[in-house]
Amino acid sequence: MMTMARVLVVAVGLLALVGTVMASASAVRAGEVTSETPMNIWFHPVGDGSYVFTYSTGSSASEAVKKGGRYTKTPKTNIYYGTKKSALSETAHGDAKFFEHAKYSVDVHNVQVKGLEDGTRYYYTVGDESLGAKGTSEVYSFVAGPVKKWAIYGDYGITNMEKSLDVLLEDGAKDRYDGILHVGDIAYDLHNGNGVRGDDFMAALQPVMATKPYLFVPGNHEKEGNFTHYNNRFRSLDLIGKRSRSNTGLWWSMDVPSAHFVSIDTEVYAYFADEAQQQRQLRWFEEDLIKANKRRAEFPWIILLAHKCDWQDEVDFTDFRALAHKYGVDVLICGHQHNYQRLFPGLRRKVQTFDDPEKFVDPSYWTQIVVGSPGCQEKISKGLAPYKDGIASYYLSYGYGTFTIPNATHFKWEWKQTNRATMMNADSVDAAVAIYEQNESRLSADAEVKDRMTLIQHNHGMRPDDK
Ligand SMILES: [Fe+2]
Numbered sequence: 491m492m493t494m495a496r497v498l499v500v501a502v503g504l505l506a507l508v509g510t511v512m513a514s515a516s517a518v519r520a521g522e523v524t525s526e527t528p529m530n531i532w533f534h535p536v537g538d539g540s541y542v543f544t545y546s547t548g549s550s551a552s553e554a555v556k557k558g559g560r561y562t563k564t565p566k567t568n569i570y571y572g573t574k575k576s577a578l579s580e581t582a583h584g585d586a587k588f589f590e591h592a593k594y595s596v597d598v599h600n601v602q603v604k605g606l607e608d609g610t611r612y613y614y615t616v617g618d619e620s621l622g623a624k625g626t627s628e629v630y631s632f633v634a635g636p637v638k639k640w641a642i643y644g645d646y647g648i649t650n651m652e653k654s655l656d657v658l659l660e661d662g663a664k665d666r667y668d669g670i671l672h673v674g675d676i677a678y679d680l681h682n683g684n685g686v687r688g689d690d691f692m693a694a695l696q697p698v699m700a701t702k703p704y705l706f707v708p709g710n711h712e713k714e715g716n717f718t719h720y721n722n723r724f725r726s727l728d729l730i731g732k733r734s735r736s737n738t739g740l741w742w743s744m745d746v747p748s749a750h751f752v753s754i755d756t757e758v759y760a761y762f763a764d765e766a767q768q769q770r771q772l773r774w775f776e777e778d779l780i781k782a783n784k785r786r787a788e789f790p791w792i793i794l795l796a797h798k799c800d801w802q803d804e805v806d807f808t809d810f811r812a813l814a815h816k817y818g819v820d821v822l823i824c825g826h827q828h829n830y831q832r833l834f835p836g837l838r839r840k841v842q843t844f845d846d847p848e849k850f851v852d853p854s855y856w857t858q859i860v861v862g863s864p865g866c867q868e869k870i871s872k873g874l875a876p877y878k879d880g881i882a883s884y885y886l887s888y889g890y891g892t893f894t895i896p897n898a899t900h901f902k903w904e905w906k907q908t909n910r911a912t913m914m915n916a917d918s919v920d921a922a923v924a925i926y927e928q929n930e931s932r933l934s935a936d937a938e939v940k941d942r943m944t945l946i947q948h949n950h951g952m953r954p955d956d957k
Contacts, residue, residue, distance in 0.1 A: 679714060
């Protein structure tokens, strides 16, 4: 929970950065903030038509913890929902799991909801109404059913969060996207400040996290305590892992209309010497791709989500790359490098160029896209893929991507620039100017969407050996 003092600090601090943060501050109601008040409210599909809603009670900021004690109250876990805001007539019950790390001390509540009708707007509040108003959240709403347009980014943290926050909140409020995929490096870091950093990050994004599905992939910034904040805060992802037979929220897969998402944990290479875990994920990856290929008529696109793409540091992508190529992964979207890059289809230095860099028709290889620049304390990076002729488009600037998969043959991609403050960490002024001019010459007539791509594939499926 947030004490009032901290709520004010958060609100005022962010307000100084952006003008739209009032929506996030209002996520916690003035005068009713206690350790029983739900925070960190978010939800996501499980993959079987159900949703899991998750929130926390308690926190490092609770008075008990400040005094050297620990958070001990565990309110009951409920969601009250319905199709009318004035009549939340349905109730579902869930469970709470205590999570303690350093001075962070919370219950993480999960409650699964089944049987919602696609296309229907539902209103809900989470918490324990037996505790009175302080025990439940404000009322949010969302529309059940498959996400049509996903927003996607990695590497989003509290510092420089304002570079994209106003755009993300406004685009979310106006339904310019329907769900968010966050491919690792979250809050910078979830555990910092005894977990307050993670709570503040989720509070700022709560207007969209509580109203649109939000899914996570782990990055290197989640490594603290063997990924303990990721594994505990986001333990609801285990349900997806269980369903997709990975039995972990660190890597998982899910069917969506016309596509199969596969999410992998690139950090098993960077932070574990445990080869058994690497092999376990690799075996699961191949088994998942074999199954996906048997159902390709219904889910033709295979979209791979990961924190790092195949040239990025500390990751040995050799085996992943070979399997992804063999089993026909169409697209890999990652973060880690703090910029935007969209590559031509290719496999390492083997590049398949197209005359129109915005339209790839029946490529023979996957297409990699980096979306690592919504904003973080490390600012913008000028690091690009080592095979320069393989880069179809890039912007060393802040922004995020979106995609739709309208049918079996088309994948439509856009990248929206959210802030023009670019290259603050260029090696020299000359370098910054040169890059700025290069970017300026690429600006389209559209004021915000700077890059578009249509990927057309009539021949999804296994690929021949590329040796
Ligand atoms: Fe990273």
